[in-house]
């Protein structure tokens with residue numbers, strides 16, 4: 686059976702915990718040599734139709750740490766420019782002998798039709814507003830590292846939740862692990878039909894109850910027209926030193942990145958002791974090693 690990695694909803698709790706355990710094994714690696722045979726002789730294509738720093742680089746590092754060869758495919762320097770369709774591009778990569786494809790695309794439903802047409806695993810590296818499951822996994826890993834467990838944590842998500850695939854994956858995971866989700870953001874960017882979430886108008890009111898606050902960027906690329914006053918946004922929804930003082934002593938804050946200084950977060954607290962932003966990025970390598978081992982390992 687082909688093991689795609691498209692949505693956290695396809696995995697049960699014990700499967701997710703196993704992926705996290707393997708991420709932990711990779712993170713506590715004393716001798717990297719023992720892991721660099723896991724994907725030896727495998728070729729993995731990294732296909733990004735949207736910009737990326739963290740996801741692309743961490744998947745590529747993860748693949749190389751496991752001994753795989755990485756084929757970087759950039760649509761703008763390819764035959765896409767001559768009219769080749771996405772399907773034909775991916776089918777070409779499969780025909781060339783690629784063993785798995787990591788794909789980022791702006792279309793929420795991009796994987797719906799593709800999965801039945803390929804004999805190699807497809808990995809969702811972010812699909813429109815649908816899900817970003819490898820980000821979801823690294824967020825869970827970061828929470829687990831911090832609190833030693835996931836069940837019954839209380840998290841808050843602040844920002845453009847309606848258009849966020851990061852929030853999409855976290856909501857799926859939260860339901861599985863009974864994580865309480867609270868959300869806050871500009872009225873138009875908050876989903877009103879989301880089940881099992883508590884909606885806050887005021888970030889100051891939401892913050893004191895949280896174990897972890899996840900800040901999100903406004904997904905400007907997914908808006909037809911949005912007039913964002915960045916100063917106003919920062920005043921209402923940005924995390925600054927004053928709001929940090931409202932957080933519980935053991936609580937932390939997250940941001941999937943890329944973050945905008947002095948919009949979602951004050952410049953001077955990006956590397957505050959409560960920040961796990963760069964820790965999330967490091968964890969992205971280990972969780973993506975775990976994902977690649979899952980889809981291509983024995």
Ligand code: CP
Pocket residue numbers: 736737738739740741811817820941942943
């Ligand atoms: N978090 C995230 O997906 O970042 P990139 O867009 O840089 O990959």
